[in-house]
Amino acid sequence: MAPFYPIYISRSDGKVEIRGPGSRVEINRPTPEQMSQEPLPDTKDFKDYYVKLEDADPKAIDWRRKLAAMLVRALPQTQHQGKNWILAALPENYQLYEHKKAKGTDAYLYGHPTGRKKRFRSPGDFFPHLLWLVTDSTGDQGNCTCKMCAPDDIQDLAKIYLGTQSEAKRESGIKDEPSRPTSAKSSVIGKNPSVVIPKRSTSQGAESISKPSVFSKSTPSSTIPTPALPTPIAPPRCREQALDAQYNQFLFRVGEVVWFSRGSAWGLSVVTMREENRQYQGQISRRYVVQPLSHPFSHAEPKIIQDESLLRPWLAWSAPNPTHDSLNGPGLNYDTVDWGAVVQGLWGPGDAEVDGSIFAAKIVDASYTLFDQIDDSTLSAGETSWTGIFLGGEKIWVGEPVRLRVGNGTSLMIVHQIIEKTTKGFGTTPTTQNVSFIGDIYAFSTTVVHAHQPSPAEIPTTLPPRLRTDLLYRNKYTIDPTQTVATSKFITALSRLPLADIKGRWYESTLLLPLLRGPRDWAQDVARGEIGDAGMWMNGRLEMNRIGNTTGTKAATRKAAFRSSVPSSMRLSQGLDGPPEEDRFPRSASASRPMPNAAMEYGGELEDAAAAATGPEQSGEAGLEYFMDLDATGEVDGLMGMHVNQYEGADGQFFGDAMG
Numbered sequence: 143m144a145p146f147y148p149i150y151i152s153r154s155d156g157k158v159e160i161r162g163p164g165s166r167v168e169i170n171r172p173t174p175e176q177m178s179q180e181p182l183p184d185t186k187d188f189k190d191y192y193v194k195l196e197d198a199d200p201k202a203i204d205w206r207r208k209l210a211a212m213l214v215r216a217l218p219q220t221q222h223q224g225k226n227w228i229l230a231a232l233p234e235n236y237q238l239y240e241h242k243k244a245k246g247t248d249a250y251l252y253g254h255p256t257g258r259k260k261r262f263r264s265p266g267d268f269f270p271h272l273l274w275l276v277t278d279s280t281g282d283q284g285n286c287t288c289k290m291c292a293p294d295d296i297q298d299l300a301k302i303y304l305g306t307q308s309e310a311k312r313e314s315g316i317k318d319e320p321s322r323p324t325s326a327k328s329s330v331i332g333k334n335p336s337v338v339i340p341k342r343s344t345s346q347g348a349e350s351i352s353k354p355s356v357f358s359k360s361t362p363s364s365t366i367p368t369p370a371l372p373t374p375i376a377p378p379r380c381r382e383q384a385l386d387a388q389y390n391q392f393l394f395r396v397g398e399v400v401w402f403s404r405g406s407a408w409g410l411s412v413v414t415m416r417e418e419n420r421q422y423q424g425q426i427s428r429r430y431v432v433q434p435l436s437h438p439f440s441h442a443e444p445k446i447i448q449d450e451s452l453l454r455p456w457l458a459w460s461a462p463n464p465t466h467d468s469l470n471g472p473g474l475n476y477d478t479v480d481w482g483a484v485v486q487g488l489w490g491p492g493d494a495e496v497d498g499s500i501f502a503a504k505i506v507d508a509s510y511t512l513f514d515q516i517d518d519s520t521l522s523a524g525e526t527s528w529t530g531i532f533l534g535g536e537k538i539w540v541g542e543p544v545r546l547r548v549g550n551g552t553s554l555m556i557v558h559q560i561i562e563k564t565t566k567g568f569g570t571t572p573t574t575q576n577v578s579f580i581g582d583i584y585a586f587s588t589t590v591v592h593a594h595q596p597s598p599a600e601i602p603t604t605l606p607p608r609l610r611t612d613l614l615y616r617n618k619y620t621i622d623p624t625q626t627v628a629t630s631k632f633i634t635a636l637s638r639l640p641l642a643d644i645k646g647r648w649y650e651s652t653l654l655l656p657l658l659r660g661p662r663d664w665a666q667d668v669a670r671g672e673i674g675d676a677g678m679w680m681n682g683r684l685e686m687n688r689i690g691n692t693t694g695t696k697a698a699t700r701k702a703a704f705r706s707s708v709p710s711s712m713r714l715s716q717g718l719d720g721p722p723e724e725d726r727f728p729r730s731a732s733a734s735r736p737m738p739n740a741a742m743e744y745g746g747e748l749e750d751a752a753a754a755a756t757g758p759e760q761s762g763e764a765g766l767e768y769f770m771d772l773d774a775t776g777e778v779d780g781l782m783g784m785h786v787n788q789y790e791g792a793d794g795q796f797f798g799d800a801m802g
Contacts, residue, residue: 145520145527145559148230148373148635149210153275155283156235156253170258172239195238197231197371198604201249202238206231208265209272216273225520230635231371233275255283260290372582372604373558373635375541379514379529381718383539389611392416392428393653396715397700399456399503399535402432402447408454410435410461410499412506412704414444415715417727431727437481437498438706444728451657456507456535457646457681458658461500466492469501476501476705502707504687507534508694509703510577510641512562521561528560531577532700534683536647543609543648544579545677548639552586552675554630554648555579555639556606575696580638584630586675591627601629612650616673623671642692645682651675 162168172192179191195202210227232238236253251262254271262268271288278285378384385391394400394413402411411432419427428450434442447453463470468489469479479501484494514529521527530539538544543554559580567573584605601613609630617627654676656664667673684692697703700714715725 145376145518146207146210146226146228146374147520148371149213149227150230151233151272151276153281154233154235154253155255155275155281156233157255158235158253160255160257162257168257170235170254171237171252172258190241190243192239192241195240195249196603198374199238201240203228203374205238205249205251205265209269212265212269213272213276217277228374233272254290256290262288262290371635372556372602372632374604375556375606376558378539378541379516382716383529383541385718386539387541387607389608389650390653393450393649394430394453394455395537396717397532397537399435399506400432401454401456401459402434402445403452404445408459409496410456410503411445412708412712412714414712415725415727416717417725419448429727433708433712434495435499435502435704435707436495437485439481439485440495441709442495446727454657455649455654455680456503457683458654458679460681460686461503464492464497464500466490466494466497469497474501476505476707498707502704503535505705506703507684507687509534509697510694511697511700511703512560512577513700522563524564524566526562526564528562531560532697532703533641533644534646534694536683538647542606543584544581545645545648545680545682546583546639547643547645547682549583549585549633552677553633554584554586554609555581555637555644556584556609557581558636561638576693577641578638579641579644580636582635583633583637585633586628587631588626588628590625591621602632604632605630608650609648612652615652619668619673620671623669626671641694645677646680649676649680655679 157170159167160170176190176192179189181189197203206229207227210229213229214225214227232251233253236251238249238251241248241250248263251268252258254260254262262271267289269288271286271290274283274286274288274291283291378387386395394416396413396416398413400411400413401408411434413430414433415431417429419429427448430447430450430453431444432447432453433444436442466484466489469484469492476498480489481494481498483489484492484497509532511532512526512528512530513532516527516529518527528540530537532538538557538560540557540560543556546553546555557579560577561580562575562577565574565576601610601617603610605613613628613630621627651673655667655673658676658679659667684694701708701712713724717725
């Protein structure tokens with residue numbers, strides 16, 4: 143599905159209240175009696191009533207799409223033709239309501255300054271008024287040709303010019319314009335438009351959040367800007383994407399680098415398969431197959447991980463130094479180390495397998511792989527759009543949150559597009575490829591409250607389900623002990639950021655913190671209502687890498703990013719999107735054992751990201767450096783999720799990853 147680009151209306155004459163007869167204040171909306179759903183007394187007849195349509199309601203979206211299509215077609219800026227547009231919001235103080243009746247429903251737009259009886263019945267009804275708002279710099283209502291403002295003869299001329307009679311029944315542009323009428327009432331059309339459409343930046347540098355640009359330099363100074371609204375999230379394109387979009391499903395994804403429990407130590411691996419394991423009395427556990435990373439000359443057998451408590455995200459801990467002191471020098475990476483000499487002991491004492499896994503994880507951290515290209519005819523020359531990206535050690539989908547390096551430290555982007563821009567070289571100039579994330583920016587914020595439970599309206603309904611559900615559960619445990627609730631505050635829509643500004647994918651605090659904190663500390667956090675953002679306990683991509691490239695190197699497939707640190711026979715499962723016979727757990731893989739409360743044997747300091755960022759480094763003998771109690775997950779009351787059995791993509795097809 144092609145993306146919709148937002149149009150911001152920066153001027154409005156809408157009124158929430160008006161002065162009625164005798165200077166009495168009247169609400170410019172349906173009356174409380176009309177809004178009431180209480181049944182009529184002494185009757186079983188259906189009672190008509192009105193309900194407010196939220197911005198994400200399909201009818202509200204349909205209105206904004208139709209109005210945007212008519213507006214772009216009517217304005218003379220031809221560079222905006224051929225794309226899909228949507229009003230980011232209706233003009234300020236205008237609001238849609240739905241009239242529910244026994245024989246159907248109708249939508250009405252309220253807000254016209256003459257009162258609630260002057261309501262608009264369709265996008266075609268309202269469009270002449272909208273066009274007047276964005277083109278008439280004088281603000282003279284006498285210039286408007288809509289049926290609420292103008293006599294019937296002016297309305298007829300406007301319909302001939304604008305084509306609104308047929309446009310109200312269509313989703314896209316107006317037919318070719320006939321010559322303009324000579325009426326003075328319509329002579330101002332096309333002057334000083336006050337509509338704002340953001341241009342998509344092509345800069346790939348470390349830029350600040352992009353600002354929208356305006357059609358015209360001469361926007362009236364008296365206009366009141368209407369804030370942008372969050373961008374609607376497109377439906378998933380495949381089953382795996384739909385599954386990962388749900389709360390309390392798999393915490394880890396195929397193709398990701400993870401720490402795994404080896405019984406007495408932790409190792410580095412790549413997830414190759416995952417499945418839900420239904421146990422006694424309907425209980426569900428999630429298990430994984432991981433392939434340990436190593437040097438090119440020896441590879442361990444795959445491991446079956448029976449419980450998520452035996453795994454950690456790659457960015458949750460800082461990797462230790464190599465066990466070979468001679469490998470700590472600058473300029474060394476997985477590709478440049480002479481692993482044959484290391485295995486033969488020519489680089490001194492140490493564990494070649496451990497060091498191979500450390501170097502392998504770091505070179506994957508400096509890579510990226512795009513997967514599932516989207517056919518999008520609206521993109522500029524040289525641009526391609528993608529469903530997802532393997533960014534460093536993680537897998538990221540369009541439609542989900544990512545952590546940012548820009549903002550206040552807890553800022554998130556809801557990704558709406560992943561765009562690769564290819565610039566062909568000339569002569570000795572090489573061809574370059576740069577990747578950008580386009581999405582809405584949110585910032586974590588807390589509010590002091592005095593109620594027992596925050597209403598759903600306090601958390602934006604436009605947030606992805608995982609993020610919204612996580613906030614609801616966090617607030618459940620913080621509102622009583624701390625009298626605060628948390629939310630993600632919308633900052634700006636469709637900003638464009640380079641890969642260097644992306645720290646990594648976002649994890650639910652209520653699911654990941656029980657692992658990172660341990661059951662004892664997590665229980666104390668819940669009792670105190672101190673449930674922070676899990677991102678504060680995580681590293682960012684490339685923060686512990688010596689390569690120095692803030693973008694990374696593109697790998698053609700995910701498997702190629704691992705070089706020869708995995709066996710050539712390794713396959714990455716496509717899960718719900720692949721053939722079922724290729725998604726069966728191996729019988730020969732060894733099972734990983736729970737981690738006891740013993741020392742980490744990883745040849746160096748193994749720190750959690752928060753400790754590495756805020757405290758001094760731990761010290762001790764090699765192999766006995768760091769003690770952690772992470773052998774259980776803890777429980778959070780009521781945290782349940784759903785399972786997707788089948789999902790068909792938006793265009794009726796299923797899509798597979800670029801696994802290789």
